Amino acid sequence: QKEVEQDPGPLSVPEGAIVSLNCTYSNSAFQYFMWYRQYSRKGPELLMYTYSSGNKEDGRFTAQVDKSSKYISLFIRDSQPSDSATYLCAPRPSGYSTLTFGKGTMLLVSP
């Protein structure tokens, strides 16, 4: 089993839809859970992160972590065409170590 798994998509939704992007992981030592967004032909950029279990909200974006099931989610409300990108989850243990990235889920939001 790979350490971090994501459905590659593409996930196609109409503008205004609520989007759910998910990630599963196998390493119970992961404590920080990051979501990176990557536009086509660009480098990834940090979108948001959470520490341990729970929810974190930032504008239209909500990150949710369930450590008991090793399941990470990113919700996007009122999705916009500008949200069209690949979303990569990247969990890591406490202490500083190299990030392990999922393969990413490609999201396409049509006007």
Next chain:
Amino acid sequence: GAGVSQSPSNKVTEKGKDVELRCDPISGHTALYWYRQSLGQGLEFLIYFQGNSAPDKSGLPSDRFSAERTGGSVSTLTIQRTQQEDSAVYLCASSLRGQGTGELFFGEGSRLTVL
């Protein structure tokens, strides 16, 4: 500059040739990472530098790959005797390791095509 700078942005080479890819990290960032992203694949870790030393080079796929960092700043990734399977986007990132979340700041990548 304000961000991570990588060069060249695009490189086309013939199988068997050597290539060098350069990364100029954000000023003051002590940690530097190289990742590789192939079509349809995620980010594959290659090597991590802290200052000029490389405590983790576990991701280098073969001895044809090497990297160095000088002056705690610029890094060069060298691929010798390139093969077609080396074709990918090579991404460099830097961070203030040991502070905050350790967020990685990525460059836009060097797209390598081996013919």
